[in-house]
Amino acid sequence: MNIGQASKASGVSAKMIRYYERIGLIAPAARETNGYRVYTDADVHTLRFIRRARDLGFSIAQIGRLVSLWRDPKRSSADVKAIAAEHVAGLKRKILELQTMVAALEDLARRCHGDHRPECPILEDLEGIGAPAPERERATERARPAAAGRARTGRAAAGGLR
Amino acid sequence: MNIGQASKASGVSAKMIRYYERIGLIAPAARETNGYRVYTDADVHTLRFIRRARDLGFSIAQIGRLVSLWRDPKRSSADVKAIAAEHVAGLKRKILELQTMVAALEDLARRCHGDHRPECPILEDLEGIGAPAPERERATERARPAAAGRARTGRAAAGGLR
């Protein structure tokens, strides 16, 4: 089976299959004399596993661990469950973060007339009008009780969630 | 004011300030004779605006539009509101996507013993045991009613959501 067939059969694009091979998530495929990669049904099975795991939002690193466990007959289901739990925790953190944004935005949007006039509570909020205290160094010293800091850090980390 | 002070005053890292300048989100800063960037209070104000917008999850592109509107005295609040609404819609889509994952994962985790034994419903799901039909081209033809397709596309796009 060529990469195109494996792609169709697994739902993973050929580009991604090559990428997964390159980063070591899957073993290098065998090659035909012409250099074409060859795939077996077992390979497709693995690719489908990966595809499904990606659909569930697991990171590549987590999928690597899941695949190892999957291949290991002596695995403990506890180890699998731990990875899932870790991932769920990350998802929930992310969801909360997004929900916080939605709540703030919907509140602002509700108060915005949304007409031809320029006055707009959304811009006023971004501008910092409604901020707790108007001191000069507000942005750093600000009351934002660690929420700001975590939002920052969380952003990079959360973006890395996937 | 040097970039370091502007960074502290705005809560935007110096790295990011330079980056925002490079991609054109903010105008190139004036330079001192030594080549150092100089910032005014107005610049810091803009940076704080951007910072707050990032905290609310707006993309750089959206922030660019928001800043333009902010600067435009003849703006319509409707335009601002539309950007916010667009963003909220994206956030909600993302939240739903993540919640769907959480629901599936929690269901699987609930059914997983999580002990020393290898049997694991989580791996079985990933493997495709519970899949609707075992035909060869399941993954592509699959009933996954556009949810998979959107998840795929949505992933790149959603990753790009913020």
Place this chain on the structure above:
DNA sequence: CTTGACATTCCAACAGTGGGAAGGTTTAGC
């Protein structure tokens, strides 16, 4: 033999952000 559908590799881009190197400046202390 040509054409089209494959395959290959390599390079770039996306969104943001952090890290660091290699170099120039300024400032404070001595």
Place this chain on the structure above:
DNA sequence: GCTAAACCTTCCCACTGTTGGAATGTCAAG
């Protein structure tokens, strides 16, 4: 006046995944 620390500058790389394209090679059908 010298030195060290704390700045600043530019440039390149990394991350996460995924897609796109270019340049080139191969195979099958007409």
